[in-house]
Amino acid sequence: MTTGSVNPRRADTRRNHERILIAAAASLAATGEVSFNAIAKQAEVGVGTVYRHFPTPEALILAVYQREVRHLVEVVPDLLEAHPPEQAFRVWTTDHLAHYMMTKRGLANALRAATTSGGGELPVSAYESMKGAVGTLLKANVEAGTVRADLDPETVLRGLGGLLYLDASGEWRSHAAALADLLWRGMCSRDGGQVWDQA
DSSP states (O other), X not given: OOTTOOOHHHHHHHXXXXXXXXXXXXXXXXXXXXXXHHHHHHHTSOHHHHHHHOSSHHHHHHHHHHHHHHHHHHHHHXXXXXXXXXXXXXXXXXXXXXXXXXXXXXXXXXXXXHHHTTSOOOOHHHHHHHHHHHHHHHHXXXXXXXXXXTOOHHHHHHHHGGGGGSOTTSSHHHHHHHHHHHHHHHHBOSSOOOOOOOO
């Protein structure tokens, strides 16, 4: 094997790992349940492969959660590159965070069950990563003069937790935008930060 080449077995293992997580995320979003047989079928792998990667349902649920959080965090730099800082915050809040919360209720329920049954713990790193994502958005807005410099990322993240109370079967998009606007008004600096147009 030449230097820098990829071990085919390792590459296949990574692909299977990702397929299993994608299938599990879809299953949790649709039914809130984890069936290793159904997930194996959807991922096009053997059920033994699922068990090798994730020996328990709790381990699989926590891995899905960490993957979803990672996506929420990793999209922030792209949003800041594509939009002005205030718009990046709005898009992240309404198009990514709110969408995640509304479509992942099954994951949330399964996660609560997994972490209260003694089978696992909610990773502290996931919360810290989310706080870091909010901090990155706030820093960009502070530098742009759109929000106050004294804002605490953890406090803002707690405010965004209000998105959990939206009705996933109702007009959650407009309600998410209204909540984001309310939070933004409290974050705005006196000299910057335009109030968003709800139209």
